[in-house]
Amino acid sequence: MKVVRNGEAQRAPRSGIARSAGPAADLPLDTILRGDCVAALSRLPAASVDLVFADPPYNLQLQGELKRPDDSRVDAVDDAWDKFDSFQSYDAFTRAWLLAVRRVLKPTGTLWVIGSYHNIFRVGALLQDLDFWILNDIVWRKTNPMPNFRGRRFTNAHETLIWAARQPEAKGYTFNYEAMKAANEDVQMRSDWLFPICSGQERLKDEAGHKVHPTQKPEALLARVILSASKPGDVVLDPFLGSGTTAAVAKRLGRHFIGVERDAAYADAAQARIDAVEPLPDLALATAPTAREAPRIAFNSLVERGLVTPGTMLTDAKAKMRAMVRADGTLSLETAPGLGQIGSIHRAGALAQGIEACNGWTYWHIATGEGLRPIDSLRAVVRTEMAMAAE
Amino acid sequence: MKVVRNGEAQRAPRSGIARSAGPAADLPLDTILRGDCVAALSRLPAASVDLVFADPPYNLQLQGELKRPDDSRVDAVDDAWDKFDSFQSYDAFTRAWLLAVRRVLKPTGTLWVIGSYHNIFRVGALLQDLDFWILNDIVWRKTNPMPNFRGRRFTNAHETLIWAARQPEAKGYTFNYEAMKAANEDVQMRSDWLFPICSGQERLKDEAGHKVHPTQKPEALLARVILSASKPGDVVLDPFLGSGTTAAVAKRLGRHFIGVERDAAYADAAQARIDAVEPLPDLALATAPTAREAPRIAFNSLVERGLVTPGTMLTDAKAKMRAMVRADGTLSLETAPGLGQIGSIHRAGALAQGIEACNGWTYWHIATGEGLRPIDSLRAVVRTEMAMAAE
DNA sequence: TGCTCAACTGAATCCCGCC
């Protein structure tokens, strides 16, 4: 399928603050659009949204009354009405809203969809058919799932989320790797997440004490989605807003939201909920400075600043390989025979090990009063100096 | 789509003894059929198999080569059998073997398929299209998955299994509910299972020490599948036998097996492996208990559960050092100058003291009505929740 | 024999900005 790509998307700055460039002026930011999501999305400018979270109808095939995905009642429920028709119309519905989402997503934008085994396989296959690019499937493990009452199956204790980029080979999508790792005891965040279901105080209830929405998602789940895949100031869209969890969490986390909801009662409850949310202060939001986003420092600038003197010998951590620092910031390998023994700290490190690539900042060490230290520690000094100078 | 149903299917007895009636006389029991699985299955009698476990190619669609941070190359699954021209051709392949499986399944039979996000959505959607009836999707959580080396996604730490009945409203399929519950410390077995990947002694190696099959599954996984969904004496079919895990476990557990494998080297290795298996005595066929998961709690989960609010200030025991809790569960040191003052509770604690490592749980304290308390004291609440969700 | 440590490994759709 040929996909229309939009050229107007803004590029986020490579370094500096993590907050993205401002959203397009004609976006209905921080509002709930009432009505059908495909129609509402078609009125938004193309390539304007950073992150989409979608919690579509699950197409639960309950015995008895059947409803179409658009919630219209099936006129004549007779025996001829078979499941294939139901899947087909669910697929058509899914395809329609996925295409609408694709149009409003920035090229660097990503999409999350949550579902259960009733619908998630269809959604995932359609995502692939429509040329989205799956980045992960995520399992939400419920601490407190509903038990299986009949004892005829395993307790259905999880739901599945799919995280997908707008297109294959998407570069530049947001993934706050360091924040996720730090949030997970300093090991990489995995694809299986553990959260309680939404209950207690968090669960919206009407005056009669009945739950407002049958499938309200926990805020913790949305918080992890939004924190992992967006930056403060980004635009988060939820085409099936329901009780408004996505919008409430986005607001609290300093993101803009756009919600679409066609049920007036849901939209009213969501609006009231969102209004009561107090955004967190900026300081509690700034994403951890990632190594990738840190200002680039050339090794040569260490030489220029006098932190490293030309002629200094660098070694690897075991002091086996040696290289001399030259005045232009390149290294000269001491022991390598033949040609090509001069290059950047990275090339020299790769040559020293006989491998293709190497991070010279961590490979090469310099002798100090307290023993060998990686030259990366000198770069930290420069970075600190620059940060102080900027204030 | 209209699905061809086989009229010759036998009706299983409505109730009765746990051990199934004997298998059909013309079944090639306990053998490996060499060749293409669709062709092999077409030669089996219809409605003759109780349980199918299928581990089809995943269609991984790997692009280039991947290297670890130490520059070593990841030994990827690049075999020809995993390559498909398009999703369309993968779908055609899948549809063909699913239809072949449907024919040989008894009306009470069930099918398991394992896959990853690369293929499982297509398999699941096709199962539904072909009128199978999904009973559960099961998540195999890996204790020791391969990390994400580039830090651009979540660690892909699970695979998905679909458990489906041959047809909707299937009655009389086997689910050993009590055995599963007993194996799970007397609470219902959930849809998320925790197992290590297959390695060590269990992993088949050739004379040169290379793995025989790139994707050998752990026996523990197959044991749970077979113990949950079949009875002793049942016929278990694996259309993609590979290294023979399904057959080996089936034999050990007192089930008959039929394996199909077209690669001669795989089939030879599987045959040798199966020959070495000693079936368990009848009395020992009771299920083995599963180990409980050691609860590991991230500070972030306290934030996600609302036990600690973003913006809260933590201090050390003497209230000298201060740090602010951020929305993603990381801390921001208040007094450290320059960059790099954001990190996990452990990193922040180490930074605050100028030491290499620190247990943030005991270092950081939170103000309560009864004075400062270590944040470790907040973990008990989460531990209780997690213990209930653990296996 | 027992301990330590280095080396190796696993179904993986794994970078990005600048010229």
Add this chain to the structure above:
DNA sequence: AGGCGGGATTCAGTTGAGC
């Protein structure tokens, strides 16, 4: 827009050599 090159990136576990 394609190529170049700086430089960022890993967890749990097994095996075997060395002491």
